[in-house]
Amino acid sequence: xxxxxxxxxxxxxxxxxxxxxxxxxxxxIDRSTLREWTRDRSLVDRYLGTxxxxxxxxxxRPPSRPDAYAYLLGLYLGDGCLTPxxxxxxxVWRLRIMCSDDRPGLIDECARALALIRPDHVxxxxxxxGCTEVxxxxxxxxxxxPQHGPGKKHERRIILEPWQRRIVxxxxxxxxxxxxxxxxxxxVNRVKRKTPKDGRTHYEYxxxxxxxxSVDIVELFTEALDRLGIAWKRHVQRREEPRRDLHVVSVxxxxxxxxxxxxxxxEY
Ligand SMILES: [Zn+2]
Numbered sequence: 001x002x003x004x005x006x007x008x009x010x011x012x013x014x015x016x017x018x019x020x021x022x023x024x025x026x027x028x029i030d031r032s033t034l035r036e037w038t039r040d041r042s043l044v045d046r047y048l049g050t051x052x053x054x055x056x057x058x059x060x061r062p063p064s065r066p067d068a069y070a071y072l073l074g075l076y077l078g079d080g081c082l083t084p085x086x087x088x089x090x091x092v093w094r095l096r097i098m099c100s101d102d103r104p105g106l107i108d109e110c111a112r113a114l115a116l117i118r119p120d121h122v123x124x125x126x127x128x129x130g131c132t133e134v135x136x137x138x139x140x141x142x143x144x145x146p147q148h149g150p151g152k153k154h155e156r157r158i159i160l161e162p163w164q165r166r167i168v169x170x171x172x173x174x175x176x177x178x179x180x181x182x183x184x185x186x187x188v189n190r191v192k193r194k195t196p197k198d199g200r201t202h203y204e205y206x207x208x209x210x211x212x213x214s215v216d217i218v219e220l221f222t223e224a225l226d227r228l229g230i231a232w233k234r235h236v237q238r239r240e241e242p243r244r245d246l247h248v249v250s251v252x253x254x255x256x257x258x259x260x261x262x263x264x265x266x267e268y
Contacts, residue, residue, distance in 0.1 A: 012059035053140035068116035070171035074178020085137040093141040158216035173263040184210035207252035218247040
């Protein structure tokens with residue numbers, strides 16, 4: 001029998017493109033077994049269980065659903081947090097994302113993203129005043145969300161790791177969608193104007209807004225918009241109580257709003 005560590009190492013090496021002959025030489029696992037694992041991954045997964053953390057494997061890899069991860073990262077950075085789940089000595093963390101009850105579609109989408117990142121595990125929904133907390137417990141959430149740290153997000157630097165940066169660069173749309181879903185909105189301004197023909201006409205101007213107190217998170221958001229070629233404007237709203245300035249990013253040009261509607265859309 002091979003140890004779980006040897007199995008993980010072998011699979012990581014095979015995934016990185018090293019030949020089965022070489023992997024066999026390095027791990028001592030015979031080649032026919034390796035070939036069987038390559039053909040039928042469930043043989044390995046069944047043995048290792050589903051508690052595998054992609055960042056804790058001998059060769060760390062990105063999560064297997066990068067699109068769902070990019071969305072979840074956006075939700076987490078916008079309005080999510082990690083707290084110890086139950087007995088703190090057990091080292092289990094709870095990823096908690098608050099979703100407003102008037103956006104039931106978002107609650108479902110958030111729960112779906114959590115389930116895709118951690119299949120076969122329970123995603124819970126806990127009702128609270130006006131909102132629902134969607135959460136899942138796992139020891140490895142801090143591995144996938146290394147921005148976790150003591151204190152509030154705006155009081156520490158928020159910098160993506162290179163592997164996260166690659167995912168966000170490739171799945172920028174879902175990342176922006178997650179940020180807007182947690183800490184942004186789509187607003188509609190109605191403007192009344194008189195026209196010579198029929199007196200009064202109403203014009204509607206939809207726009208998107210993202211509001212956050214963390215300069216780093218706001219910059220991640222505007223960098224993502226730049227990558228998508230979406231025009232934005234930013235201003236700072238000074239506040240006395242609490243004494244934290246709000247950074248407000250607006251997307252209001254017609255073609256920019258249309259682009260955002262392609263992958264964010266009205267709240268649902
Ligand atoms: Zn881990």
